[in-house]
Amino acid sequence: MTELSPARFNEQAAAALKDAPLQRALGNMRVGFIEKRRKAAEKLPEFEALRDAGVAIKTHTLAHLDLYLEAWEQKVVDGGGRVHWARDAEEGRRIVLDICRAASARTVTKGKSMIGEEMHLNPFLEAHGIEPVETDLGEYIIQLRRETPSHIIAPAIHVNKEQVADAFREHHTGLPPDRALDEGPDLLAEARTQLRDRFIAADVGITGANFLVAETGSSIIVTNEGNGDLTQTLPRVHIVLASLEKIVPTLEDATTLMRLLARSATGQEMSVYTTVSTGPRREGDPDGPAEYHVILLDNGRSDLYGTEFQEVFRCIRCGACLNHCPVYGAIGGHAYGTVYPGPIGKVLSPALMGIDAAGKLPNASSFCGRCEEVCPMRIPLPKLMRHWREEEFGRKLSPAAVRRGLGLWAWAVRRPALYRFGARFAIAGMAFLGRRRGHLKALPLAGGWTAHRNLPAPQGGTFHDLWRRRKSNRRRDRR
């Protein structure tokens, strides 16, 4: 498989549309998530008020981000933990490696972490002789398949059950080849047995964070499998991978956001497991790691701080915008070629990779607005995509033909008389060509349209010409 890249978005999307197993998996996803969220939101009369409360918490936090980050760091340090600030992915990887080496780690268990994906951590650890083991079922599946996540909360959403069974048969050698792997529970049970030994063998556990709490210095993760708990309590060293937008002032604030997160993501009222970790094991604690590290990855985020894009930091990574996006629903996550797919990815990726690298993404939207409608944090995703388009246009990165066409259009429509003069001929020509069938099957310069649909023929005559004629007829009749 050639490496996925946002620069090849169009080709990757075209391939995804022809990928039958992928299309089957996406078909199942589309109905499931949407229905569940709708029901969960309907069941909670104050859902809209909860959204407002969530937005208020994040807006307040972002306005005082430096204070909350400092307060949080102080708490972590007071509790015996360590905070590492990583400017970019490379620095982040280096810090992880140093910690692992100091712990003489050979095996690392991992809970789900999108920041880990941003760091491209797994191949790096492997290259340095450390084996990373994903413990979230979805992540485990795609690790076996040597893929990246295609969804921010359901990393293996693109994989069908039969494909999971195939991967298990290939990798779980030593088990009876004819064992039953047809149903979800079979697969789950087998994965669980396989992972059990790895949990115990791990020297370092790496997790993400859904929230970092300033008042206590805690990190919080929510999961449905409980794998996060084992990942972070069994090994001697616990590393949390996070980024600045995870910060919230209080535990109370975190619970407000968790109520939104679960409902928006999977339609649950609460995720099954909520795990709060506050530093390393203290005297008298029954369990917990001896070392607790948090790596805060910047990766271009602070450049967005204070700009019109800052609103994107309200994101709680619920995935609702992906689930409701018709483009994501058509092509799945891998076609984007970025760590974050879907609407949030279209806004975040240009920030993380540069608009010259990821410029195709914010353009690939019909601006239907459904993402903004369902985003629990009311992030104006279409508006932010448009800002990226403006940035691209301003830096002359958009295709020359598009720029010329737009320029001509803008020039013409500001001169209505002239515009009408030109339009008259174009329309008359097209109306003539399409007069018999009522549509055209092909038209020069309109290949993007006529490749898949007929072009309705104009009725003939512009409204403005006809209107003027009708008015003068009426005047004449009156005379």
Add this chain to the structure above:
Amino acid sequence: MPASPTASPAESPTVALFVTCLVDLFRPSVGFAAVKLLEQAGCTVEVPSAQACCGQPGYNSGDRESAQAIAKGVIAAFEGYDYVVAPSGSCGGMIAKHYPELFAGEPVWQPRAEALAAKTHELVSFLVDIRGMTAVGSRLEAVCAYHDSCSSLREMKVQAQPRLLLQSVDGLALRELEAPEVCCGFGGAFCVKYPDISNAMVADKTADIAQTGADTVLAGDLGCLMNIAGKLSREGSKIRAWHVAEVLAGVEAPPIAQAEAPGSRGGGGPGDGP
């Protein structure tokens, strides 16, 4: 059908019709239908001649500057009327929702943009919400699926109004789509810049329309309609497509992308208005 008493029928506001470029170029019959409906609702209709486009193509392509230049022309041409009405949620939404944003922080133009935005409406919601219209007198033998355009639905809050008026059309039965909130894949330049993705979206939409058993699809935005009707036509479907205004005013032209409307008079055009 005259406006209901709640809308103070004594007053006869002057409405400037924002024709939209697609209606102007492709389907003037929608414009004439809009005029007829607005007159039935007791309005005096004017069509300012200094209009072409609302600026949305540039705006959505990141060309803020030309969008602003176009918007200034629209504001100047339309601000003198009681209301501005467009037979489109998309162009209506551009003026009502995006113009103020386009001029945010500009001392002269922001207030002018906001004033214009406040009196700009999508056609059918204007008839119902502002003019109190509850029924029309037209007739069409059809089983109709109504497609909500994204901008009508989300930006202009148009959902119940067209259904209310369509229920009063003699001979017409309404069917709901399974996924009425999903985009049809038009999206302006999107459909030609990303033809494959757009095609997947419109194919889903035509399948949804077909599964309702409807023989006709209606919508309030010509962009969506050209996309949907163009796809139906390519698929060889017999399902007819009209702009909702045409049906409410009484159909006078063949369906979109078809040459003849069974049961319609055909032709249409300037002489047919009231």
